[in-house]
Amino acid sequence: MSTAAAVTTLGDRLRGDAHRVVAAAGGEFAETLRAVQRLGEARLRLSPAARIARERDPAAMFDLDAYAGDVARLAAGEPLAYVLGEQPFHDRVFVVTPDVLIPRPDTEVLVTCALGRLPPHREATVLDLGTGSGCIAITVALERLRAQVTALDASPEALRVAMLNAERLGAGNVRFLRSHWFEAVSGQRFDCIVANPPYVATGDPHLADLGHEPVSALVAGSDGLADLRHIVARASDHLEPGGVLMVEHGFDQRDAVLELFREAGFTDRQGIDDLAGRARVVVGQLAVPVST
Numbered sequence: 268m269s270t271a272a273a274v275t276t277l278g279d280r281l282r283g284d285a286h287r288v289v290a291a292a293g294g295e296f297a298e299t300l301r302a303v304q305r306l307g308e309a310r311l312r313l314s315p316a317a318r319i320a321r322e323r324d325p326a327a328m329f330d331l332d333a334y335a336g337d338v339a340r341l342a343a344g345e346p347l348a349y350v351l352g353e354q355p356f357h358d359r360v361f362v363v364t365p366d367v368l369i370p371r372p373d374t375e376v377l378v379t380c381a382l383g384r385l386p387p388h389r390e391a392t393v394l395d396l397g398t399g400s401g402c403i404a405i406t407v408a409l410e411r412l413r414a415q416v417t418a419l420d421a422s423p424e425a426l427r428v429a430m431l432n433a434e435r436l437g438a439g440n441v442r443f444l445r446s447h448w449f450e451a452v453s454g455q456r457f458d459c460i461v462a463n464p465p466y467v468a469t470g471d472p473h474l475a476d477l478g479h480e481p482v483s484a485l486v487a488g489s490d491g492l493a494d495l496r497h498i499v500a501r502a503s504d505h506l507e508p509g510g511v512l513m514v515e516h517g518f519d520q521r522d523a524v525l526e527l528f529r530e531a532g533f534t535d536r537q538g539i540d541d542l543a544g545r546a547r548v549v550v551g552q553l554a555v556p557v558s559t
């Protein structure tokens with residue numbers, strides 16, 4: 268009878284670590300195992316196919332130090348995107364740090380909406396308010412090369428990340444400004460304004476799950492509408508006649524945001540759902556003055 272101890276394989280190690288992360292941080296095992304496998308692939312420089320092919324190799328064959336540090340961060344509740352330092356968005360990969368909101372798939376609805384209003388052959392000016400990682404501004408700039416995009420944020424740390432992303436992804440038609448909403452673009456008008464501003468209410472229980480992301484990217488007063496109110500009320504001063512404003516909002520804020528658009532004089536107001544069928548974006552147009 269053999270007395271040799273069973274060899275721990277790479278696959279055993281990944282599955283064991285996934286169990287430990289679930290025990291420490293909660294979450295679903297299948298999703299956590301996928302996150303742990305992503306960390307393994309990234310730190311061991313293995314493609315997904317190579318990782319699968321090598322799961323029966325002894326774990327001792329691999330240098331797992333960096334990977335182990337990453338798993339510890341995951342077990343402490345840090346989002347996978349911050350541990351990896353990147354997040355896919357609209358077919359591109361963006362650098363992310365804890366200074367920026369992690370781009371959400373839901374926000375792709377806002378981008379699709381903006382691209383739908385910006386014909387590829389036409390020149391246009393676009394303003395992205397609260398650019399964060401730059402995911403909206405850079406995607407629009409790369410998909411609409413004739414557009415001139417202005418991206419602003421109040422956070423200098425976020426702007427550094429956005430500028431890095433623009434450089435890495437080769438977006439030359441975006442300029443970045445540090446600004447409290449419209450302050451740095453006083454007197455300037457745009458064909459299209461997009462915004463994914465903070466829209467979570469101060470006491471929202473979901474904030475507990477978002478503890479690693481910057482509060483300044485999430486929270487907007489007691490009803491979550493403080494920044495949306497400010498932006499919608501002032502947008503018409505920064506839109507060309509016929510220009511469009513589109514904003515992302517919380518799933519239960521559509522009626523309130525449509526009302527803000529109505530009060531601010533926007534026409535063709537429309538609510539758009541996200542990929543999960545939840546109310547997510549409101550768009551409206553600034554009327555073209557009728558000449559007499």
Ligand SMILES: C[S@@+](CC[C@H](N)C(=O)[O-])C[C@H]1O[C@@H](n2cnc3c(N)ncnc32)[C@H](O)[C@@H]1O
Nearest residue numbers: 370397398399420421422447448463464465484
């Ligand atoms: C919800 S995050 C959106 C980030 C990014 N656009 C995205 O969709 O992933 C909101 C962004 O607005 C910025 N922000 C918050 N208050 C601001 C203000 N007063 N002026 C300009 N930007 C602000 C935050 O720093 C943050 O980057």
